Amino acid sequence: MQLLHFGYQQAVSCLFAVCVFGTLALSKLLTLPAGHRYDFILVVLLLVQVMMVASGLETKDELKVICVFHLIGLALELYKTHMGSWTYPEASWSKVFGVPLYSGFMYASVASYLCQAWRRFNLSMTGWPARGSAAVLGTLIYLNFFTHHFLPDFRWVLMVLVFVVFWKTWVSFTVRDRTYRMPLSLSFLLIGFFIWVAENIATFFGAWQYPDQEQSWHLVGIQKIGSWYLLVIISIILVAQLKRVKEAREPSRP
Structure with a gap:
């Protein structure tokens, strides 16, 4: 029962992502x-x-x-397509510098x-790293997606830093009336794997195309x-970080 409830809540949480990939598949199969x-x-x-x-929901x-996330993803898409990492080969009225505006929704679905x-x-998180260190690490990771085209790729160094920065951090989650926990770094890897699976589905239906x-x-590639x-x-x-900002702004309840 716990596993069924967990699976149901995960499926509902993925609703927008399912709509994204369902639309990709439908638009590929239909003649508009x-x-x-x-x-x-x-x-x-x-x-x-809407x-x-x-x-x-x-x-x-x-x-x-x-x-x-839509704006952050769109900025990355504009740069990556300019550098030739992937392309959107089909014609569109809603393209900006070769990138269709719907592409930001794929990041938004995450x-x-x-x-x-x-x-x-x-x-809930326990052992969250000291204030600022997580934000700095996140900024460095995002910048590396841009700079590795003309500077050395530091992704493996950054992955090691993730384990160093988050080695004390655990995430707790509740399924019905029971609470479980796991290392946050492991949850990063599991979500990354399932996004890779989704990426294969997306490229199969022509969401974008690698060279x-x-x-x-x-x-x-599994890399x-x-x-x-x-x-x-x-x-x-x-x-x-956004949730922490919101909590800090909310007045404390008596």
Whole structure:
């Protein structure tokens, strides 16, 4: 029963991500009567986002976090496509410098999952690193995604630093009436793995295309798990910091 309840709450937390990949699949299989596929995906995901907030599945505070992730992801997409890391080969009215605006929703779906899971599992952290160190580490990880094109790639150094900075940090989560806990670094790796699985689904349905997938689709290299691992760290640090800011601003209850 615990496992079933855990799986159900995880599935609900992934609702927006499921909508993203479902729309990708649907748009690939259907012949659209007018317009471009990337524009269709953007319109559908905007409607899904509005419906989730209107129905109460997502709070307005969670929407703000998701918008921040959308902008961060879009900035990374603009740079990466400019550097030739991947491409969006199809035509679209909603492209900006070769990047369709829907692409930011793929990063936003990670934020949506984190916010939903945080609320549904009543997540809490123990042993969070000293103030500022997590933020500095997250900033260095994000910058490395940009600088490794013309400077040495420090991702392995940064991964070691993650274990150093977070080695005392544990995450607790509640399933029904029982609380479990695990090392936060392990949760980074597990989420990164499942995003890698999702990435393979996304590239299969043409969400984007790596240079070595131009002739035919094949599995994304397993080393990409490391990249997603680092991106998840940025995501969790950012969500945690925003929640701390919100808690500090809220008046204490008597």
